[in-house]
Amino acid sequence: MIAQILFLIVLAAAIYLFSKNVKTIRRNILLGKDTDRSDNPTLRWKTMAKVALGQSKMVKRPFAALLHLFVYIGFVIINIEVLEILIDGLFGTHRVFSGFLGGLYGLLIGSFEVLAISVLLSCVVFLCRRNIAHLKRFTGIEMTSWPKSDANYILITEILLMTAFLTMNAADHKLQLLNFGHYIQAGSFPVSNFLNPLLPDSANALEMIERGCWWFHIIGILAFLNYLPYSKHFHILLAFPNTYYSNLNPKGKFTNMASVTTEVKAMLDPSFVPETTGEPGRFGAKDVTDLTWKNLMEAYTCTECGRCTSVCPANITGKLLSPRKIMMDTRDRITEMGNNIDKNGADFKDDKSLLDHYISREELWACTSCNACTEACPVNINPLEIITEMRRYIVMEESQAPASLNNMFGNVENNGAPWKYSPADRFNWANEV
Amino acid sequence: MSELHIPTMAEMAAAGNEPDILFWVGCAGSFDERAQKITRDICKILQHTGISYAVLGTEESCTGDPAKRAGNEFLFQMQAMTNIQVLNGYNIKKIVTGCPHCFNTIKNEYAGLGGNYEVIHHTQLIQQLIDEGKLKAEGGESFKGKKITYHDPCYLGRANGVYEAPRKALEILDTELVEMKRCKTNGLCCGAGGAQMFKEPEKGNKDINVERVEEAIGTDAKVIAAGCPFCMTMLRDGVKHFEKEQEIQVLDIAEITARANGL
Known part of the structure; x- marks a missing residue:
């Protein structure tokens, strides 16, 4: 008894x-931003059954x-x-x-x-x-x-x-x-x-x-x-919801930022009246709370197996970038923020951020966006999305892109091509037929 | 073949015509000397097979891909919306691109901004033409038994799942297609994606294109086939690095197809 x-x-x-x-x-x-992953439940269940339950990506x-x-x-x-x-x-x-x-x-x-x-x-x-x-x-x-x-x-x-x-x-x-x-x-x-x-x-x-x-x-x-x-x-628990909420789009499809669409439309068409805009959020991600809840769920799902890093072309050739580190840093930072909230209340802000205190710019600029990491992950984690969001912050909020990329931006904007050629010469290739 | 005439959309529209397909050339295809040759070969294939097509000529502009991958969403959407206006203005329904980056961007990212088109990559067009019997491997250079390895461009392969079309274009030539260990879903990037093409690589102990070409050389192939103008640049630089320009050619699938058909 x-x-x-x-x-x-x-x-x-x-x-x-x-x-x-x-x-x-x-x-x-x-604490992450909202993102809608409620579409196509049939395919989502299938993905979960195949990838998490059936371990289909492990066999590589x-x-x-x-x-x-x-x-x-x-x-x-x-x-x-x-x-x-x-x-x-x-x-x-x-x-x-x-x-x-x-x-x-x-x-x-x-x-x-x-x-x-x-x-x-x-x-x-x-x-x-x-x-x-x-x-x-x-x-x-x-x-x-x-x-x-x-x-x-x-x-x-x-x-x-x-x-x-x-x-x-x-x-x-x-x-x-x-x-x-x-x-x-x-x-x-x-x-x-x-x-x-x-x-x-x-x-x-x-x-x-x-x-x-x-x-x-x-x-x-x-x-x-x-x-x-x-x-x-x-991961033994989160692998299931994480694969259920997988990105179902082609890997090459990056999100179009709705906040930017509104501004660009207003620029191109002065008569355009934007729909009621919510809070003026930040462009891209400086900290984990700028990422979506899915990014954060992925951080808690990562079991640090390193398949992503072992196929990353940047990492293979000795660059600082490691997709696994991106996920681990994200988890460490969101855990730190959670602990801060538990200790000091919901409004507490420390002077740290995911960018610079955890992930360096050198890591972010080493990515080739090749999707080898997302392909390799046995539970469909997407480090590339976090890298892209952080690049967006650096470029659009800080204007701190590497100088060569700023040149490229200038060329695209002024010449309609990433190189310094005149748009008038764009069809010259046809003359040499 | 008859002399190459490259029709523009403006010219077509002036004559009251609409082509079946728009050939989206891309910035590299327009300005990069090496890629221009590929562009012309794609036009030759289009003309040879009697497809009704046109290009935008000077009305074409960057899709915004490198800006988007580098994080400049503003610039990307500015480019995208301007291009969509032009494309929709010409009532474009179907597009073939000479570049996997343009392909990916127009296919996947323009739809959400009002640009809905059927988009294919030129290797997919070549595959379709082969399947329809419109393209054969006759009248030109023989690639029979030649060792060729194919490098999967990330934005065609992993990003959009196109692995078979370019290989089919090689198989019809009776080439000896030898795969690198890292191919298809496991393909290794050439090092140019994600706007790396326009910047120096970050500190490391090796360049990615050198790593990749080393692997290609390991297959003993005499031709490295590519399907992307950026991969083309990176792979050629890699071949130069190993001083193998005499032994190994880097050719686009379109060039190989055009040569095999004597175009």
Whole structure:
């Protein structure tokens, strides 16, 4: 009974904390500007099913995709086991599903075990790729100590959870064989079987191990749940809404700024009366609140895998730009702003901004807008949109474009071509036929 | 073929005619010496296949693409709206462009500003003409068995999903099409996009076009096929960097098609 009450308290606390943190992230995301992504729900569901659920963009790197698939399927399916653990914990039952699943239960537990070991081994390989093989994709200026540790914490936690799960099963199995207490004959243990020789033979010791692992496993899961909002691992949740709200336009189509359209129309046609304009907003983005909520959702969705950066032509050739850094900086900045609001109220403004304090102009001007990053992202994140918005701010609010680009602007404006040629000569090519 | 005559919209309109398709030449195609050759080859293909077309001539102006990618939305929309006025004034319905940047901008970004046209890139037109049997590979230079690699322009490929049309134009010539490792959706940019064409690259340890041409050289191809005047410039500079001008040609799909047909 005490165990049940304790379990209830732990579970309630975990759920309360998690929902509080999720609310904060939701609030932060909605600090972004509005953008309409409510069109074409059918295609959106399809995109989500294909890209997030079906992991279609992962396959470009087959080895990583396979390992990720093990962890992903393991995570999703082992959650059925977590459901049983929750019911057992709350009602003081033991392996409650075995009662009404009968023979199927053995199959279920057996397949959980196979999945658990494949998750465990995949995580070991992932750890080796990061810490021993030092894959280039996991390095870079943005991969400072926290992102590196974050990745390792996630992998180690998953290894520990799976180890606890398998050890628990092994102890349970041994207790079943001893016909001890409430340890009914249930389940099959194709993997944890191999742990049996490592465990003691005393029933009391086994029970302690079984209970210890049971508690470690479930508390571990609840703790991990509460780690998610602080971690890149949040992608396991946000990947779904993020792909649902994907950009459905051709990648080359950049937004036309409506505020600019109004002004240009007024310039070209003096009789044009603009519709009621809202607040005179800023052109482009200086800070994260100038970006859309979708840009900010993407920042929280990014799991820092670095596929974007590894295909970025600027990054490949040694430039400062890294699309992954653009997303990480955006998340760091919006988190900082959210923390400021929590501490000092909604009107608080610090003297920082995404531009310059996080993302430098050199990074922004290195982009070729080639869309390699958006193509590579397994969850349809678009760093290019943030880069473009920030360029717009630099050019239209600050007039601080590089001098050569200002020359180009002047040529387009005066000569109708980016080079200094006379518009009257534009058709001269036909004379040389 | 008969002498090349390049009709303008003004001339057509004066005669009370409307062409089936407008050929949007683009700034590079109009002013850049190397790209001018491609422009003329596109005209030759249009005339050869008997398509009713015209160009805007001096009435054409920059689409605003480089301004937009660089963040100057004002200048872009000024250009766009002025161009749309001209295009709508001539009642244009269909456009073929010689440049993927013009293609992308007019196709995707003009619609929201009142310019609704069917827009195709010249490699798509060539593919259509091949499919319709109007273009064959006869009467000209033979590319049979020649090793050619095709560089996907970002604004044609990833930006708009056009990967097959240019390849089809090469396949009909019985060339040996060798792909670079980074091709199609994984294609590597030439380094000119996003207004980089008009500025010095940021600090780095290599130029992007050098990285790309290195990869092209690795395929052992004798021709690097392009579909974009900016890629053309970047790839040619890259070939020069490796002093391979004698061994490797950089040719536009339109040039290859025109040569194969003896135009």
